[in-house]
Amino acid sequence: MSVEGELLAKAEAFALPHYLEAGRAYHNAAHVRTMLDALESRGVLTPALALAVWGHDLIYDARAGNNEERSASTFDGWLASQKASADLRKEIHALILATKHAAPPATRAEALLVDADLAILGASAADFAAYDAAIRQEYAHVPALLYRMGRKKVLRGFLNRERIYTTPEFAGLEAQARWNLTGAVGRL
Template sequence: MGQRELLLAAEAFALPFYTEPHRAYHNADHVRAMLDALASRGLLTPVLSLAAWGHDLVYDPRAEGNEERSAEVFGGWLREQGAPPELEADVRTLILATRHVAPPTTRNEALLVDADLSILGADSQTFAAYDAAIRQEYSFVPEEAYRSGRARVLRSFLDRERIFSTSEFAGLELQARTNLTATLEHLQEKNRPT
């Protein structure tokens, strides 16, 4: 199977996962936004395309280990397609980098992670829609617990020296910090007793 055929097949394989009804943000639009973010900067490669389609393949907001399970399912699919073991390994490593638990260690990891986080640097209206979609995905979490957990996540990004690792995405840094700070303040205001 040629590269183009593999990429088309990957999208076809992944789309049913991304149309699950509980996905308000982690859907095909998110993957396409990542692909567009990379392509518009002249950075999109086949391995990054595959990793983007695979990175949120399994998404259950009630469970841990979504990226690991995504890497397993997508890796199994790549094997079935006869993809070289080194391609499968590269895609797995990239998918696991989107856990956002450690700084990226390679250029490709940094690019995929920055593309995944690029929504943080979107205009305030787009960011607000993203934030509302995340709340929808976690609608099963009581409001106070959600605000506390969400604040912790947002603060973890703000506490970084830099949110974006690559020069190509560095232009999003200021807007991302503005969005995160405003949202964090809003979450904390709701937590204050009246």
């Protein structure tokens, strides 16, 4: 096994218990594997992207607003313990923070990771509905009216973008994502 392959296997072993925590209806190991498959099936999965996928939702608390920062910090600490290079650690940290979806991706790798993270928006209507229900389950602590208001704001934020997907590899999901999002906003 290559050094990269060994690090990836260790990353999965380190991260998997986090993704198996109670309360993760969507942000779980299945989401990670779906992202990895989405990147691999498009021929763009690199070791750095795979590591970032494993680290991006490491910490997930639906009540917190700093999950990406905490995930990036926790995963960086783990990478340091594995003697990963400073350059790789810096790249992974930036990739994980890109999944906040607060600003346009700054690099192609960030764009690929963000698009893979958002691929569920362009999934089949049935898969999107299952995702939507899982998100509601993760936010079960939020009263219905507040949830609807907040969720509409998030979904409209994606709809208001000129393009949801910024890479050619994921551009084919755009029309279905807009259809899914429009329907979801209408049901809220």
